[in-house]
Amino acid sequence: MDINNRKVLNKSVTGFGYFSIFLLALSLLIILLPIIINGLGAFFFKGTVEFRRVQYEKFNRGNNEDILAEINKTNVHKNYIYKKMHTFMDKIDEEEIEDSYKYEKNVNELYKLIKDLIGPPLDEDRPVLIREQYGETRWDKAEEKLDEILYKREWDYTNKDKIGRQVKTLRLNDFKGTEIEDIFRYIETNIEAIMLPEFTFYYNFLFDKSYDAHFFGGIWPEFLGTFYLALGAMIFAVPMGIIAAIYLAEYSKEGKILSILRTFISTLSGVPSIVFGLFGLAFFINTMKVSDSKSVLAGALTLALLILPTVIRSSEEAILAVPDTYREASLALGTTKLKTIIKVILPAALPGILTGVIISLGRAAGETAPIIFTAAVSVGSPLSFGEIFNQPSPALSWNIYNLVTEHEAVNEIRHVQYGMVFSLVLLVLSLNLVAVILRARITKKLRG
Amino acid sequence: MKKMFLIIIMLVMVFSLSAKDKIVIDGSTTVGPIAKAFAEYFMSINKDVNVTVSESGSGNGAKSLVNSTCNIAAMSRFMKDKEFKASVANGVMPVAHVIALDGLPIIVHPSNPVKNLSVKQIRDIYMGNITNWKAVGGPDMKIVTISRDTNSGTYETFHKLVMKKQKIGKKCEYVGSNGAVRARVQSTNAAIGYAGLGFVDNTVKALKVNGIYPSKKTVSLGTYPIARPLYMFTNTYPKMGSNLYRFITLHLSKNGQEIVKGIGFVPVTNYKKTRR
Numbered sequence: 048m049d050i051n052n053r054k055v056l057n058k059s060v061t062g063f064g065y066f067s068i069f070l071l072a073l074s075l076l077i078i079l080l081p082i083i084i085n086g087l088g089a090f091f092f093k094g095t096v097e098f099r100r101v102q103y104e105k106f107n108r109g110n111n112e113d114i115l116a117e118i119n120k121t122n123v124h125k126n127y128i129y130k131k132m133h134t135f136m137d138k139i140d141e142e143e144i145e146d147s148y149k150y151e152k153n154v155n156e157l158y159k160l161i162k163d164l165i166g167p168p169l170d171e172d173r174p175v176l177i178r179e180q181y182g183e184t185r186w187d188k189a190e191e192k193l194d195e196i197l198y199k200r201e202w203d204y205t206n207k208d209k210i211g212r213q214v215k216t217l218r219l220n221d222f223k224g225t226e227i228e229d230i231f232r233y234i235e236t237n238i239e240a241i242m243l244p245e246f247t248f249y250y251n252f253l254f255d256k257s258y259d260a261h262f263f264g265g266i267w268p269e270f271l272g273t274f275y276l277a278l279g280a281m282i283f284a285v286p287m288g289i290i291a292a293i294y295l296a297e298y299s300k301e302g303k304i305l306s307i308l309r310t311f312i313s314t315l316s317g318v319p320s321i322v323f324g325l326f327g328l329a330f331f332i333n334t335m336k337v338s339d340s341k342s343v344l345a346g347a348l349t350l351a352l353l354i355l356p357t358v359i360r361s362s363e364e365a366i367l368a369v370p371d372t373y374r375e376a377s378l379a380l381g382t383t384k385l386k387t388i389i390k391v392i393l394p395a396a397l398p399g400i401l402t403g404v405i406i407s408l409g410r411a412a413g414e415t416a417p418i419i420f421t422a423a424v425s426v427g428s429p430l431s432f433g434e435i436f437n438q439p440s441p442a443l444s445w446n447i448y449n450l451v452t453e454h455e456a457v458n459e460i461r462h463v464q465y466g467m468v469f470s471l472v473l474l475v476l477s478l479n480l481v482a483v484i485l486r487a488r489i490t491k492k493l494r495g
Numbered sequence: 496m497k498k499m500f501l502i503i504i505m506l507v508m509v510f511s512l513s514a515k516d517k518i519v520i521d522g523s524t525t526v527g528p529i530a531k532a533f534a535e536y537f538m539s540i541n542k543d544v545n546v547t548v549s550e551s552g553s554g555n556g557a558k559s560l561v562n563s564t565c566n567i568a569a570m571s572r573f574m575k576d577k578e579f580k581a582s583v584a585n586g587v588m589p590v591a592h593v594i595a596l597d598g599l600p601i602i603v604h605p606s607n608p609v610k611n612l613s614v615k616q617i618r619d620i621y622m623g624n625i626t627n628w629k630a631v632g633g634p635d636m637k638i639v640t641i642s643r644d645t646n647s648g649t650y651e652t653f654h655k656l657v658m659k660k661q662k663i664g665k666k667c668e669y670v671g672s673n674g675a676v677r678a679r680v681q682s683t684n685a686a687i688g689y690a691g692l693g694f695v696d697n698t699v700k701a702l703k704v705n706g707i708y709p710s711k712k713t714v715s716l717g718t719y720p721i722a723r724p725l726y727m728f729t730n731t732y733p734k735m736g737s738n739l740y741r742f743i744t745l746h747l748s749k750n751g752q753e754i755v756k757g758i759g760f761v762p763v764t765n766y767k768k769t770r771r
Contacts, residue, residue, distance in 0.1 A: 174753065174757065175536065175750040175753045175754050175757070176532060176753070176754055176757040176758070177535070178757075179757055200697075202605050202606055202608075202700075204608035207608060207632075207634070208634050208635060209634050210604075210606040210607060210608070210634050210636070210684050211605070211606040211607065211608050212606070213605075213606070258535065259532065259535055260528070260531045260532065260535065332562075332564055333562050333564070339563065339564065340517070340519040340559075340564045340565055340566075341519070341521075341547075341549070341564065419551070420551075423549065424519075424547040424548055424549040425527065425531065425548050425549055425550055426530075426531045426534050426535065426546070426547060426548040427545060427546070427547035427548070428515075428538060428545050428546075430545075431515075434515060434545070437517070438515075438517050438545055438547065439519065439547050439549070440547075449550070451674070451678070452671065452672045452674045452675045452678070453524050453527055453550045453672045453673070453674045453675075454674060455527075455528040455673075455674070455693050455694055455758065455759070456696070457674060458696070458698065
């Protein structure tokens with residue numbers, strides 16, 4: 048080949064290589080960036096006075112006097128708003144106003160919106176539902192609510208042949224000429240004084256239990272559940288996997304049986320995870336009765352089955368990669384085969400084994416399907432160590448899905464969902480990082 | 496040193512085995528919000544009990560009760576005779592507790608000008624006889640029908656009360672939860688779907704059915720045509736005073752009713768909260 052042609056070819060191959068790496072980095076960025084930005088919103092945000100009230104009343108955080116001072120400051124405005132609303136609503140009930148029935152629906156809607164924004168009046172009986180006890184805890188949500196109070200969104204259906212158009216109208220127009228007319232201006236101008244937004248770093252989002260189906264608090268039960276499940280899966284899968292790998296690599300004789308066995312293992316790693324989930328339900332819970340309901344234990348066993356093939360394959364590869372000279376040298380010194388394996392081969396294969404183990408740890412932490420029927424629930428308290436044997440637990444991966452599909456008010460708590468996604472990604476990434484570092488250190492040590 | 500470590504681990508294990516009592520709830524995604532809120536409330540006054548809730552559909556709830564892998568099966572329909580037979584054969588005697596009432600609002604995208612449909616029109620839409628919104632007074636759009644999966648109690652109710660046990664057409668989309676129906680309708684102009692009362696917010700529009708709007712009043716009066724009770728099933732009536740007993744009677748208390756109402760469902764009693 049002409050030397051010039053070869054140069055061009057070489058360059059273009061390198062170029063393609065760079066391009067594909069660039070594409071990979073770009074797609075990683077496109078996937079990860081929104082997760083990180085939105086996820087950080089669960090930790091860093093402008094918290095309102097209501098947020099600090101929740102923190103104080105539910106988690107005993109903050110200073111009593113400071114909170115009281117803040118509440119007193121905002122109460123001036125709250126009382127003014129509620130007094131006006133209540134007198135007006137009383138008049139409607141007593142029908143003292145002309146055409147009061149016209150206002151009834153609108154005023155109830157407005158009252159509910161105001162309650163959602165600034166929290167219920169404090170002199171009333173406390174509602175039982177926690178979400179009704181507090182106003183908006185986040186400033187971004189409060190601004191949205193304010194917009195909803197000021198503007199009404201209605202649908203214009205005048206053109207019968209087309210779909211409706213959304214029209215934004217001033218809610219004020221519904222109450223023109225009434226005594227609560229000025230309440231809109233009042234809320235709009237005083238919103239900061241009512242909500243007292245303050246920049247907050249809520250690192251306890253990770254360590255707080257949730258209140259009222261994730262309306263308040265953090266994701267500790269989910270995080271802990273994921274941790275237990277992944278760790279439990281490791282405890283079952285790693286010893287079994289390594290022993291199986293040792294058998295396959297060191298003891299078994301090449302032949303038909305071994306190749307069939309290998310095919311089984313590869314097939315097992317290709318089985319869809321939902322099948323493992325159903326198997327776990329049918330075998331561990333309904334047949335073996337490892338626990339009398341879903342439990343972390345049953346989930347961990349199922350996950351262990353799922354990652355077992357990966358652990359076996361990677362360990363086997365690592366053991367096979369140990370040079371035969373190691374074995375020969377060890378045996379020549381007069382040790383037994385078992386000792387050779389434990390003292391010489393396994394340490395040499397450790398970096399490879401560890402990589403496989405930690406990659407599967409990441410997989411166990413992220414899997415959803417195997418734990419749907421065996422371990423995961425949408426609400427539960429954080430478990431202590433003794434409870435994992437017969438109690439189910441929420442887990443990050445499942446609860447992310449659960450929030451989107453089954454939560455009754457998911458639009459109100461998007462930040463929690465993003466926070467969960469972010470935490471899960473962070474967990475898996477940091478596990479992989481630990482694997483890289485560990486492997487590097489061990490390899491270095493082995494080289495001496 | 497190693498032995499010490501092992502002993503410490505053993506000690507921790509033994510001590511931590513003194514675990515909490517548990518109540519496991521499995522089943523309907525419609526009853527889910529009520530069950531979750533009850534669980535939260537119950538755990539706040541009984542710190543030594545762990546109440547867990549999973550939402551996997553009424554059918555799965557029944558199966559879990561039959562296999563005694565849950566204490567309470569939350570169901571948005573009554574048990575089928577097959578499920579009854581299976582549970583009695585397994586030594587489980589299901590007892591029904593009605594914890595709330597629910598209407599089944601028919602929901603469309605808020606941009607859809609249609610306001611009212613008759614039960615027969617809805618049936619025709621789902622059977623595939625009516626395929627365009629124009630036929631029921633709307634704009635010229637192909638109707639996208641959304642239904643719950645057949646494992647769902649909400650589906651059973653719809654199948655019985657609206658479809659009159661006739662088959663849903665082939666083009667229908669089946670989704671796995673109330674929230675998913677709402678999400679699908681939110682994002683599709685031409686969609687029609689159905690979900691529990693507690694799942695309807697201002698991102699979708701509930702239609703009048705036979706001229707009656709689904710509300711707490713019309714559901715409890717029985718005038719809204721697609722309404723049903725929501726159940727929790729237990730294995731026999733729980734022992735008086737037990738945690739399970741106190742949980743399953745929660746809906747009869749004033750606070751329980753306030754929770755049911757706060758989430759958007761209809762309490763069984765004529766509970767009313769005064770504004771002040």
